[in-house]
Amino acid sequence: MPTLSTSSLRPLYKAAQVRELDRRTIAGGIESFALMQRAASSAWHSFRSRWPQARSVTVLCGSGNNGGDGHVLAALAMQAGLKVQRITLKPLHELKNDAARAAALATAAGVGCEAWQAGTALVGDVIVDALLGTGLTGDVEGEIRRAIEAINAAQQPVLALDIPSGIAADSGAVLGVAVEAFCTVTFIGDKIGLHTGDAPAYAGEIDFRPLGVKAQVFFDIPPTAWRLDDALLQSAFTPRSRTSHKGNLGHVLVMGGAPGFGGAALLASQAAARLGAGKVSLATSPDHITASLVRCPEVMAHAVRGAAEASELPCRADVVVVGPGLGQGAWGQAMLQCALQSKTPLVVDADGLNLLVSHWPDLRRDDWVLTPHPGEAARLLGCTVAEIQSDRPAAAQALQRARGGVVLLKGAGSLVAGPTGLVVCPYGNPGMASGGMGDVLSGMLGTLMAQCQSSEQAAWLGVMAHALAGDEAAKAEGERGLLASDLASYARALINP
DSSP: OOOOOGGGSEEEEOHHHHHHHHHHHHHTTOOHHHHHHHHHHHHHHHHHHHOTTOOEEEEEEOSSHHHHHHHHHHHHHHHTTOEEEEEESSOGGGOOHHHHHHHHHHHHTTOOOEEOOTTOOOOSSEEEEESOTTOOOSOOOHHHHHHHHHHHHSSSOEEEESSOTTBOTTTOOBOSOOOOOSEEEEESSEEGGGSSTTTHHHHOEEEEEOTTOOGGGOTTSOOSEEEOOTHHHHHHOOOOOTTOOGGGSOEEEEEOOOTTOHHHHHHHHHHHHHTTOSEEEEEEOGGGHHHHHHHOTTSEEEEOOSHHHHTTHHHHOSEEEEOTTOOSSHHHHHHHHHHHHHTOOEEEOTHHHHHHHHHOTTOOOSSEEEOOOHHHHHHHHTSOHHHHHHTHHHHHHHHHHHHOSEEEEOSTTOEEEETTEEEEOOOOOGGGOSTTHHHHHHHHHHHHHHHOSOHHHHHHHHHHHHHHHHHHHHHHHOSTTOOGGGHHHHHHHHTOO
16 A cells, blocks of 8 residues: 555644744734734635525624634624624723724624623524634633523524634533534634544534645644545555455454354454455354354354464464454453464454453553543543543543554544554544444454554554445435444445545
């Protein structure tokens, strides 16, 4: 496979980095108020492209520059002939600097203004959230909280400026309460917190507007992360050589399926086969051999009762996927130990991760991909699930530093932390919240690791193929009732040029 790079991906930044980009842009000769006007103009364009029939708008403005963006947008809406309801959370005479100038501009354009109070009716066809911006650090309280609750209780669609008020820009966590937006138009540098954690449920569609700022020319402000793009699949999955044979397309061994837990390992092995591995083997309890042969006879199923029968199998494979249906008993422990002793590159999932916590708490390797969900990540790091979810990027990076290799932290806005940095997968849907999805992902990763020179890039491609396959399946027949076994055929279509 071709070597991939982040050069074509959208960079993601933390809030402090974007503020520094903003500062340098202003220092470079663009007046700060002109930059605010650019932001408001971009937001207005975003508004009009989504709601061309809107005849009125309600704009809720906070006290800072985010509120200033809202005041200027209100002026633009008034000039375009819309009826504008402007609600401010701070008296206009108390505003300072560009926010005060923006408010005066709106007033000069004929936009009325009313102070927020509980029970205020939000009457616009669309609501614009310009309350808080990216500077929020603690939980939302007081009148701002009540205003956000009123926005969420309204029936109108919401356009959030820069970030939904109440979302932490660096982590995507909800700080007490947050605006539920239909669309978020974000400026200068895209924020990592918009793409993971709780944010995907609040941000809606993300419309990135750089405002003419070329963030990447500032080499001393490296992106915090990168947003994966499905165009990478086209770059990676070029047509195969006409002389390809199964021996040079990777041999994946799935080790899993303790007695009574066969389904997960069967899902993983079939997914590995559908992603194009030359050979797929399955080491599983004898109970599951018949089911494997019926489900996917192309998989070479081995009945394994214990370590003696499994010890040589990992050495014959290019990659071992260990964990699906593994269990935490003696059988599972024996399988994981065989996998670890082989020195073959690994994908470790499910109970394989739990066994690492209990039996190999300090083990670190550079040749594995760990695929925890938040609960497993919490056990690996010795913290709570809430702590993981409060800052998923930091958790993924901490786990990669502690355990080495590549860490794929699953969930909304899955994260891949590897030696070259952090990437975020923006794809996937709630229909994928069903049993077996992680097993299918681990099988896909096994095949891609066997075919890529870089485990990190295999993880990028695997998390995208998995999530996009889920999106295609949901598009075809809906999210509810989406099964893990549905994904393999959709993924196969995605990886064939």
